[in-house]
Amino acid sequence: MKSLDKLILSGNIISGTIASSIGNLSRLEMLHLGDNNISGTITATIGDLASLESLEFHSNMLTGEIPDTIGSLSELRAMILNDNGIHGSIPVFMNKLVKLEYLDLGNNNLSGSIPSSLDQLLQLGETSRNMITLVCDNCSGTVYFRF
Numbered sequence: 818m819k820s821l822d823k824l825i826l827s828g829n830i831i832s833g834t835i836a837s838s839i840g841n842l843s844r845l846e847m848l849h850l851g852d853n854n855i856s857g858t859i860t861a862t863i864g865d866l867a868s869l870e871s872l873e874f875h876s877n878m879l880t881g882e883i884p885d886t887i888g889s890l891s892e893l894r895a896m897i898l899n900d901n902g903i904h905g906s907i908p909v910f911m912n913k914l915v916k917l918e919y920l921d922l923g924n925n926n927l928s929g930s931i932p933s934s935l936d937q938l939l940q941l942g943e944t945s946r947n948m949i950t951l952v953c954d955n956c957s958g959t960v961y962f963r964f
Contacts, residue, residue: 825849827873832856835874840865851875851897858882859903864889873897875921880904883922888913895919907932 864886
């Protein structure tokens with residue numbers, strides 16, 4: 818299984834938690850587990866997936882904070898975590914995700930300050946492909962996007 822590069826199990830009514838052993842899939846480029854009944858937290862071993870380009874955990878029952886280890890995913894282009902129960906602040910590591918083109922954190926329980934590093938995301942690559950969706954009723958701060 819270490820040679821697996823795509824794991825797409827979205828929309829299958831899968832329940833349970835994300836096993837920490839997911840971090841052993843070192844060649845994984847796509848991890849799509851959206852639209853299921855997955856609960857618990859996002860395991861910190863996600864940060865071991867050095868080749869990961871697309872992370873989709875939307876529409877589940879995930880809780881906890883977004884692990885800082887995601888900041889080490891230098892190939893990440895899409896992170897879609899909307900419609901969960903994720904709480905805490907928006908991670909400041911976002912500026913490390915230099916290839917990120919699509920970010921959706923909407924409809925979670927995020928709070929705190931919006932990191933100023935978030936405005937750097939739209940400065941990267943071709944801006945017409947970049948998208949940020951952020952619904953954060955308990956957040957404060959200003960993000961400046963330059964076009």
